[in-house]
Amino acid sequence: MQKIESVSEMRSLAADLNAQGKTIALVATQGALHTGQEALIRAAVGTADVAVVSIFVNPLQFGPNEVIANYPRSFAEDVALCQRCGAHIVFAPAAEDIYPRGYSTFVTEDSTGKPLDGVSRPNHFRGVATLMAKLFNIVRPTHALFGQKTAQRAAVVRKMAADLCFKVEVVVVPTVREADGLAAGVRNREFTASQRQESLALSKALFKAREMFDAGTRNPDRLIAEATHILSQHRRVRIIYIAIVNCLTMETVRDIEPGKSMLALAAWVDEVRMVDNIVL
16 A cells, blocks of 8 residues: 655546556545445455555535634554555655645635535535646546445535536445444544533434435424424434435425435534434
8 A cells, every 4th residue: 555645646646547547546634534434445455456545634625613723633543554454655745745835726616515514614516626626636536435424525526526627427426323323423532421421312303314214204394393393302402404405406495305315413412523324
């Protein structure tokens, strides 16, 4: 497995791989890797000739009240996990190499990034789209893999790639859940025992809504009401949003299409912001 820190070196290697006709699968991460990203890396290895994992804490994704220095970092452990999973390249550039002095160009996707997380984090997806556009130019991937948990991020990147004519296929991998149902996430390791119990309200709400849907309930208001009721029973959980949306466009739907719609939610558990969703 190669470790590359230079943008120019990664560009050169990617050009050589493309010239050889190799397919490249990219898993873009901010590090502090967990079982959800482990699944993405393993899927990338099985998808393309070369699996590239980028590790870069993207300053453009953080809002004014989010402290980038507080984001967990575990680079040595991340590299070891990548190697165990069979990744071929770890690309870990410095911030000044990605955003050099005087950098002033940004990419804004103005549709799928507007609802849901886009309401409370208005510049978040601009940061995501800008970094992914740069990574697509540097790494030259044929595939980019995202987890279902971050379905809106995948949707934004898919739309951006289509609009800007990047020849890359966005692949969504099912959410990895821990034994108690909690979706794998970077913040899970920080929870106290009581916070973890409270956080399970999110998956409980989703599972209940899916159970009702499978039993024949098709009224979105009824499904949302039940999920809201479950979350509201937990005093340390504060709802940010709950919605039923199209899986690709993130638009609110009234007529739920099985397999094409999802119940998405976000909530604070004390000071930890969590997102989760389930396809209906």
